[in-house]
Amino acid sequence: MEKMKTVFFLFDDMTALDAVGPFEVLRGIPDSEVIFASLIPGEINCKGGLKLISQYAIKEISEAGLLIIPGGSGVHPLLENARLLEWINTLHCSSLFTVSVCTGSLLLGAAGILKGLKATTHWNHLHKLEAFGAEPVKSRYVIDGKVITAAGVSAGIDMSLKLVSLIKNETFAKLIQLGIEYDPDPPFDTGSPDKVSPQLLELFLKANSAPGKK
């Protein structure tokens, strides 16, 4: 039997954790192989200086069991890349699940995939989903048919555990959670705009309002 392909799309100025959180969970799916693809194969410069390696050009990959699109400020220059949007659509046609993390959902939107679907993204970009015909939902992740969109960055971990339970079963997802000791206990409770003071929210928005920042 051929292995299921879990395909991550990588790009410059992506947020590394958007991809690596899900990677650490999804790589545990039995009889699957993880593939990294990008417009041009080679070094990918993530936000903050980490470099990942993409093995394949997207044109070399014509199908995926799971297609995972991470986010980050590098999404914005890609929103009008017709070749990329067509590739996303092609893989989406035969995927088991098409998945985004954070602002990766904007790429799914630009590819036309979110039309008429409930979807989410990073809280600070949620209002942008309507322009793609999606119904924005404030949620850790949203499953609508075979399209799964996760909220910002770290939400990809929660979403991926759910995804493993759907692809394989709950026992398997629980074993992976135990393996990555995902028993979260953050020292603060400021992971959502609903949980922070107006002052902190204003500070955040001021720091993140520069063009191109995410």
Place this chain on the structure above:
Amino acid sequence: MEKMKTVFFLFDDMTALDAVGPFEVLRGIPDSEVIFASLIPGEINCKGGLKLISQYAIKEISEAGLLIIPGGSGVHPLLENARLLEWINTLHCSSLFTVSVCTGSLLLGAAGILKGLKATTHWNHLHKLEAFGAEPVKSRYVIDGKVITAAGVSAGIDMSLKLVSLIKNETFAKLIQLGIEYDPDPPFDTGSPDKVSPQLLELFLKANSAPGKK
């Protein structure tokens, strides 16, 4: 003013999320730069097929504000690498904090740094800390002086937020938490051996008992 160096040690068969979780948090510390170092610079093969790039050989890096040692099965062949252990010790001498995630603590232990300290690691390896003269503590992360050890894989995110609050301040840590939308809500509650059924624990231990597995 010279920037504070946040130095990640990378190695083959490391667990990518051990490093990338903290990276996504710590890269936000102002006036700091992130550096990746390894025995030989170049491609690092993480467990599961992801490749990261290390820019520097460890011999090129002689000091760190923060030294971060991730874990993974690749730790084991390094425990007797005298050159590496000496490097860890050298950087530890002048670091602000010396930090491990998951079984990275075994490398700190082998370097003699945990002697007489409280420390933690991945739950399935906690018993190994005593051999290094450490006092094993079951905790998401343990701070003992300037040595911080985090539990398995995902615990590096919780630990790093705390670390930012120590290096900079709580407001800054909270802003980063909001930025990575770290408002965890896993679909299952099986991230700790204390929270799973004996059957699930047995399944996990059986699947992870092969030599070299973590």
